[in-house]
Amino acid sequence: MTTTHAPSVAAEVIAVRPGPPLAGTVSVDGSKNAALPLLAAAAALGRPLRLSNVPHSTDVQIMLTLLQQAGWHAAQPVGEPTTYVVLPTEASRGLPDLAQAAHIRASYYLVPALLARYGQARLPWPGGCRIGARGMELHFKVYEAFGDRSRQDSSGYGIEALTSHTGTVSITLPFRSRGATVAATLRALTTGRPLRLGQPNLSPEVLSVLDALSSVGWETRADEHVLTLSPPSSPPAAPVAWTVPGDKIEAATLACAIAATRGTARINGVQGKDVGAFMLALHQLGIPVDAEPDGLTVRAQEAALTGRPLRAIASLSPAGLDADFEPPLMALALGLPGTHLFADAINPGRHGNLLPQLSRLGAEIEEISPTKCRLTGPQQLTGAGAEAADIRTGSALMVAGLTARGVTTIGGLDQLRRGHADLSGKLRALGADICEVTP
Numbered sequence: 207m208t209t210t211h212a213p214s215v216a217a218e219v220i221a222v223r224p225g226p227p228l229a230g231t232v233s234v235d236g237s238k239n240a241a242l243p244l245l246a247a248a249a250a251l252g253r254p255l256r257l258s259n260v261p262h263s264t265d266v267q268i269m270l271t272l273l274q275q276a277g278w279h280a281a282q283p284v285g286e287p288t289t290y291v292v293l294p295t296e297a298s299r300g301l302p303d304l305a306q307a308a309h310i311r312a313s314y315y316l317v318p319a320l321l322a323r324y325g326q327a328r329l330p331w332p333g334g335c336r337i338g339a340r341g342m343e344l345h346f347k348v349y350e351a352f353g354d355r356s357r358q359d360s361s362g363y364g365i366e367a368l369t370s371h372t373g374t375v376s377i378t379l380p381f382r383s384r385g386a387t388v389a390a391t392l393r394a395l396t397t398g399r400p401l402r403l404g405q406p407n408l409s410p411e412v413l414s415v416l417d418a419l420s421s422v423g424w425e426t427r428a429d430e431h432v433l434t435l436s437p438p439s440s441p442p443a444a445p446v447a448w449t450v451p452g453d454k455i456e457a458a459t460l461a462c463a464i465a466a467t468r469g470t471a472r473i474n475g476v477q478g479k480d481v482g483a484f485m486l487a488l489h490q491l492g493i494p495v496d497a498e499p500d501g502l503t504v505r506a507q508e509a510a511l512t513g514r515p516l517r518a519i520a521s522l523s524p525a526g527l528d529a530d531f532e533p534p535l536m537a538l539a540l541g542l543p544g545t546h547l548f549a550d551a552i553n554p555g556r557h558g559n560l561l562p563q564l565s566r567l568g569a570e571i572e573e574i575s576p577t578k579c580r581l582t583g584p585q586q587l588t589g590a591g592a593e594a595a596d597i598r599t600g601s602a603l604m605v606a607g608l609t610a611r612g613v614t615t616i617g618g619l620d621q622l623r624r625g626h627a628d629l630s631g632k633l634r635a636l637g638a639d640i641c642e643v644t645p
């Protein structure tokens with residue numbers, strides 16, 4: 207068993223030191239980025255349902271608070287710590303002030319439920335990770351296609367449901383926005399109108415919402431060109447139960463940590479199909495990883511490092527590499543032979559957060575442009591103080607700290623906890639020398 211000698215610190219930090227190869231078995235929580243639209247979908251459905259495998263990350267807690275403030279109960283059955291029963295309350299109040307919506311990006315998912323309940327929605331501009339300009343104009347185009355009216359000012363935006371329209375709504379997105387795809391799907395749900403959406407986002411998070419609609423009788427068809435939704439003639443009467451899929455990003459972060467330490471370990475609770483592009487990246491680097499329907503086994507003890515260049519290009523396309531996989535892959539690649547290329551033009555501020563923090567540990571990364579960089583490994587990093595400038599920068603620093611000489615301390619834990627209830631506990635369960643230190 208390993209121990210961390212906690213450094214003295216001025217603010218709460220995570221302290222990481224290098225240790226033995228990670229080993230054992232760990233389970234991921236439910237995905238924050240799937241739980242958030244599923245909670246909004248639960249509100250939009252307007253009838254009681256059970257949602258299980260809900261993670262305890264702070265963004266999810268904020269979403270639950272917003273639901274309660276907006277007139278829904280989110281009750282936890284006794285003895286089921288990750289399950290919520292979501293149902294509308296009877297109380298008829300005016301449109302609530304949802305100031306906390308400014309803390310999370312995904313508060314925009316609440317609009318359809320608010321329109322169904324109040325005929326209007328008024329929300330502050332969404333928050334979330336500061337990873338560049340994060341627009342919403344496609345959401346407004348979606349609502350306008352449904353006949354709603356939108357207006358914006360410096361403090362936020364309002365949507366008003368105008369008199370009832372009928373018939374199929376057809377709209378094509380100029381790019382595959384996950385948020386706009388879910389907005390269109392949930393607005394179809396609350397209006398009961400068929401939808402034909404060109405160029406949809408088909409990420410696992412969106413597919414989990416489509417599965418939820420199928421379970422209540424909607425016909426859903428999706429290929430890379432078009433998503434079509436048709437309402438049921440009468441919704442099934444059976445009780446509704448949805449499950450949040452396992453967190454693909456938490457799984458990928460743990461996989462990178464296992465690979466960085468040349469360990470062999472199993473990650474339960476994630477579907478192999480949700481991490482396909484990430485697994486291709488590991489294979490490219492020569493790290494064996496097997497996917498089963500409910501987990502991954504990383505066998506980096508048997509790695510035959512290829513030295514082949516990795517091209518990790520963030521993408522919104524169905525088979526592409528999710529942008530949130532890029533930071534932990536970058537931390538891993540620093541320790542592997544080869545010259546590796548990384549790009550994230552989707553979140554144009556990501557590299558501005560991530561690169562300076564990895565540099566504090568001595569990483570040498572060549573910035574080709576603000577969204578593209580190249581690095582040559584292997585590099586020996588050295589422990590230092592760094593900041594979780596956003597969720598994935600924080601988790602990448604944890605991966606980097608596992609092989610950096612000496613102690614790495616990571617501050618900004620509020621950011622990390624927005625996305626993960628206890629990532630350091632999961633790494634510790636695999637034998638990592640990691641602890642949380644309070645001043």
Ligand SMILES: CC(=O)N[C@H]1[C@@H](OP(=O)(O)OP(=O)(O)OC[C@H]2O[C@@H](n3ccc(=O)[nH]c3=O)[C@H](O)[C@@H]2O)O[C@H](CO)[C@@H](O)[C@@H]1O
Nearest residue numbers: 239312339340341342343344345383384385386529530552
């Ligand atoms: C809660 C959640 O799931 N967040 C994820 C979501 O963020 P996000 O909500 O930003 O994702 P979208 O797919 O909707 O947006 C992709 C890009 O297009 C921009 N855009 C989007 C809509 C719009 O109307 N105008 C506009 O400019 C966004 O700012 C972003 O830069 O996808 C990102 C890219 O895969 C991930 O890194 C985030 O973790």
Ligand SMILES: C=C(OP(=O)(O)O)C(=O)O
Nearest residue numbers: 311312334335530597598
């Ligand atoms: C960018 C992220 O989250 P959000 O979109 O909620 O800011 C993320 O989950 O990494």
